[in-house]
Amino acid sequence: MNVIKKMSRVKDAYIYQRENRYFAQFPEEVRKLGEEELISLGAKNTKIVGLGVSFEADLDTLYGIVYRTRLSSRILAPLVRFRCPTADDLYEKSKKIRWTDFMSEYDTFAIFANVSKNDEIRHSKFASYKLKDAICDRFRDETGGIRPDVNPDSPDVWFNLHIYEELATVSLDLGCGSLHRRGYRKETVEAPMQETVAAAIIKMSGWDGTKKLYDPMCGSGTLLSEALMKYSDIPSAYLKKQFGFEYLPDFEKNNWYEIKKHYQDAIKPLPFALIEGSDVLRKAVHATKTNLELLPGGDKVKVNILDIRKTGCIENSVIVCNPPYGIRLGEEKDMPAFYKSFGEILKERCRGCEAYIYFGEPKYIRDFGVKGEWSAILKNGGLEGRLVKFRL
Known part of the structure; x- marks a missing residue:
């Protein structure tokens, strides 16, 4: 009563x-x-x-x-x-x-x-x-x-x-804090991309798993992790231990446990190397692998140490990338040449692909040397960047 x-x-x-x-x-x-x-x-x-x-x-x-x-x-x-x-x-x-x-x-x-x-x-x-x-x-x-x-x-x-x-x-x-904190980022490199921004990029790319997804400068693997979670339908809060809705006065514990189990049981396996990444830095590849290990199917994501300049031909794939930029790495004087070289690599070696490149510093878009199909503003950590689609 x-x-x-x-x-x-x-x-x-x-x-x-x-x-x-x-x-x-x-x-x-x-x-x-x-x-x-x-x-x-x-x-x-x-x-x-x-x-x-x-x-x-x-x-x-x-x-x-x-x-x-x-x-x-x-x-x-x-x-x-x-x-x-x-x-x-x-x-x-x-x-x-x-x-x-x-x-x-x-x-x-x-x-x-x-x-x-x-x-x-x-x-x-x-x-x-x-x-x-x-x-x-x-x-x-x-x-x-x-x-x-x-x-x-x-x-x-x-x-x-x-x-x-x-x-x-x-x-x-109801999330007991910002939901962008998924819980898989245990190791990181300089200026990582926010998880919700990476999720938005994967969403805007339209990638549905029918083609390989490749990130040639994967950093700590945020784009790869979000792609894995999307393909396998892993709940974004899969690793979260506590939720604010548990403190609602009408919280139904049994219902929540059933719902959580339902979505965990629905996680589907990832084919090996459907998602692939690389980075020139050994510590970045290590961070990516460490973070992916926390997610179901993370061991099926192929990650290698590789300089973008040594990338071979890539066909019929979706490329997503958040390249470094001077404001975050202190190499501004070298950035125009870097972006020009990156654009040439994509044109010469990635024909038949779609690329979704996030420019944390939009002024470098003009150095890329490839005409974009569309662009969209996305803020990352308070800095205004721009996502550009290229059809190669």
Whole structure:
């Protein structure tokens, strides 16, 4: 009876339960692709809004979306929304939330905030401090002084605070942190590509496994790993140990375990050398192999130490690549010649192929010497790059 009463009370309280609506954050340049991905994963009534895409889903579908999305950086369950023209309003109204519905005084938590166009609350960090104080003070009142600790690096629970003008929305982060952190990158080289950016490149290439995919400058193997996960339908959060939706008051543990098992059982094997990579640096090849070992089928990805200038003829393949660039490696004076040489190699030795090259520094596109079929802006780590398709 107490459980029934609690659930009835909770369902009257939180936005996500009344509306079955959630919010997925995507970089602006991939929001349309992100919306298409959500629909393919079972989301309903999607709508591009602000920083991402709003969508409807039942809880079982929601678990699958968080587990499988490759393009979203965060998925949020909105809890409450209220007016907060002042910092005192933010504190007082946040303190009224029953935080014990989401965690105990022995859990840890963190807050990430985004604030815009509020006359008094002008800084995201200040807003997160006010929300943190409200959470801790509410716990102190209810527990006789015991409060949960803040852990900004690896908390049990992540909360999101979004303030636009005088309207605040408090949400629970269902992925328990940024979803771009897949968990396979144990070793790395200089300036690795963000996983969600690599996933977007594989998606935009249209690669479906009917041709070989090759990365001639694989770095730490992010593009290869994302290609493997796409082909084999490995959930993007396959290696993730904890999810924020487990802290929802209506979380269904048995349903989640069944859903997780269903998608893990559906992973399909990768044919040997369908995905292939190489790099001139031994440490890069070692990092790639180490990272791939954590994924099912990673041992079927062929990775070699090879200078791009010694690459033989490649036919009927899809080439994806994130070449080095001066701003990240300190070799800017040599970059125009490098890109010119790389373009000549592709023209001479990769006829009949499609190449999708990510230019972290777009000015080098003009040095490539090959006319692109199309290009698209993609940001990686806050830097604006450009993905260009070449038909060779």
